[in-house]
Amino acid sequence: MGTTAQSDADGDPGGIDVVPAVGTIVTALAMGCLLVPVRQGVDEPTVLGASAFAIIAVVAFLARRHGVLERQQSGLVAAASSALVVILSATAIMLGTSGSIILPEVGWSISLLFGAFVTSFAAAGVAIADYASVSGAGLSRRTGHFLEMVILGLAGLVAMQVASVVVSIPMMVAVGELTEFQWQFVSYLATGLGLGTVAFGYLAVRDYSLSYIDIKAPTLQTVVWMVVGLFLIFGANIAVSVLMTGAGVESAEHSLSETVEQNIGLVVIIIPAMILIVGPFEELLYRNVVQKSLYGTFSRPSAIVVASTVFAVVHVGAYATAGAGEVLASLASVFALSLVLGTIYERTDNLVVPALVHGCYNALLFVPYLLS
Template sequence: MSDTARAADGDGVQRSSTVVVPTAGTVLSAIALVALLVPVRRGVVDPALWAAAAAAFVATGAFLARRHGLLERRLAGTVAAASSLLAVVCSGYAITQGTLGSVVVPGLEWSVSLLFVAFFLAVGAVGVGVADRAGVSGQGLFYRLGQTVEMTVLGVAGLVGITIASIFLSIPVQLAGGEAPELAWTVIEYLAFAVGLGGVTVGYLALRERDLSFIDLDRPTLRTVGWIVVGLVLILGANLGISALMGALGIESSEHTTTQRVVENPDLLYVIIPAMVLVVGPFEELLYRNVVQKSLYGTFSRYGAVVVASVVFTLVHILAYATAGAGEILASLSLLFVLSLILGVLYERTENLVVPALVHGCYNAAIFATLLL
C-alpha cells in the first residue's frame, strides 16, 4: 500500500472510531433492500428475490450495529460483506431467471430494473464491508473509490482507442474504393486492437511519468511454463465447471459478438484464432493487468487490486456480450469476472505479463477453435 493510501487511512484507533464507512454501507444496503422489497410487495413470487432481500436486511443491520458501536468492527464488517455478497448472488440469479422488477420513472417514461439497482448497490456494499473490516477510514474509502473510477475510465479509454485506431487504419481501404472482404476488415480490426490498447497504455504511462520498465516482461523459464500450464488448467476447468453449474440451474448466457460473426462466416477463424494468441491476450493483459491492476497495488491490497481490476475488465466487455437479454448478459459477465480473477492471480503470483497473456490468448483461441468442430 502506498504512503498516500496509508495517510488516507490514518492510525488504527482513528479508523475504528469513524462512522463514515459504516454509514456509507448502511445507505447502500438500505437502498438495495428497498429496491428488493418493492417487487416483493407487488407480489413477485421468486425465492431468490426473497433471499436477496433477507440478506440485504442483515447487511443493513450489521452496518447500523457497527455505526452505533453495538458490534465490533471486524465482526460487523464480515457479516455485512458476507450478507451483501449473498444479496448480489441471489439478486443476480433472480435476474438471470427473468425477474427484473422494472418500474417506470415518473415524467421520464424510463423503465428501470430495481433488481439491477439492488445488484449494483449490493456490490458496493460488499466493498464497503470489506473496507470497514480492514479498518479503512472515510478518507481512505473515498481515495480508493477515486482510484477505481480512474482505472474504469482508463479501461473505457482502451475501447475508445481501439475505435479511433480502427477509423484511421480503415482510411486506406476506403480511399482505394471498392468493397474489401470481411476477412480483410477483420485483420484491420485486430491491428486496431493492438494499436488502440497499446497507444492508451503508452499514453497513460507517460501521463503518470512512468517509463516502459513498468511493463513486466521477463524471459520464459521452466517456472513460467509451469504457471502457464496451471493457468490453462484452472481457466478451462473454471469455464467448464461454471458452465455446467449454470446449465444445471437453468441459467442461459449470451454469446460474444465475435462468435455470431464466426457462425455467419467460419473463414474468419483463420484470422481470429491466431489473433487471440498474438494480439487480444497480450494487449488486453498489458492494459488491464500490467497497468490497471499493478497501478492499484499502491492503494489496495494485492488481492483487492485483483478484484477491482477484474471488475473494470468485466465492465468494459458489456457491449461485447450485448447479444441477448439482460439476464443472459449478466450470466456471461459473471463467468468472465471469475476467469478474470484467475488471470489476475496469475499475474500477481508471477509478476510476468507473459503468463496471463498466453493463458488468456490460448484460452480464447481454444474457445473459438471449438467452433470448427
C-alpha cells in the same frame, strides 16, 4: 510480492466512522430496491432471500455505528450478507425477474434488481473496507481510483473504435470496399493500436518508465503457471457453466462467435490474432496497467477483484445483443476468467504469462470451428 497498498487506517482516526455510515446508506438502497418488488407481489425465492440478506447487512452496519458490534464482526456479517445479495439478485435477473418500475416523468423502465445487484456489490466493498479499518478518506481514495480505472478501461474501447476508423479509411481508399477478412484484420490491428495507445499514454501521463511493463523471459516456473492457468480457466468456465445450467440460466453468445458461425474461414485470422494481439494487449492494459496501478491503493487480492470488475464492465458490449440475464451470466464467466488471469499475473509479476494464457485460451475456443 508484498502488498504495496497504502495504510488502511490512512492516519485519519476521526474519519473511520464515515465508512459504516456510507455502508448503511448503500445497504439501505439495496434493501429498498428489493423490498419494492416484494411489495408489488414478486415471490421469487431468490428475491425473497436477497431481501432478507439485505436487511441483515443494514442491521450489521447500524449495529457497528451504535457500538453493538465490533468493526470486524459487523464487517464480516455485512460483507457476507451483501455478497449473498449480489449472487441472489444476479440469479433472479438471469432467471428473468427484473422487478422493474416505470419513472412517470420520462417513461424509463428501471430494473430494481439490477440496482440491488450494483449497490450490494458496492456494499460488500465498503464492508470489507470497514473490516480492514479503512478510514473515510481511504474509502474515498479507493473509490476514486476504481472509477479512474473504469474510465481507463472504457477509454481502451473508445480508442479501439477510433483506431479502426483511422486504419480502415486509408485501406478503403487504396482497395475499395473491404471484405469480411479485411475487416477482421482491421479489427485486430485496431485492438492492438487502441489498447496499446491507452496503456502507454497512461504510463506517460503518470510519468512511468517502460520498466513499469513486466516483461520477463519465461522460466520453467512461468511455463508451469501457463499450463496451470489454462487448466484453471477451463475449469472455472466449466464450473460457471454447470452452475448456470443447474439454475436454468442461459448465457449470451459472444458477438465474435456469431460472426464465425456465418463465416468459419475467419478462424484463420482469429486464432493467431488471439495469441499475438488480443491476449497481449488486453493483459497489458487490464493487468499490467490497471491491476498493477491498483496495488498502490488496494491490497493485492483486492486489486485482482477490482481489476476483474473493470474487465467485466468493459466486456458488456460484446454480449449486448442478448437479454439482461444472458449478459449477466456471460459476464460471470468473464469475471471468473479475469480472476484467474489476475492471480497468475500477481503470482508471477510477468505480463508474458497471463498474455499467453489469455491468448491461447481464446484461440482454443475457436479450434473446433477450424476442425469442423
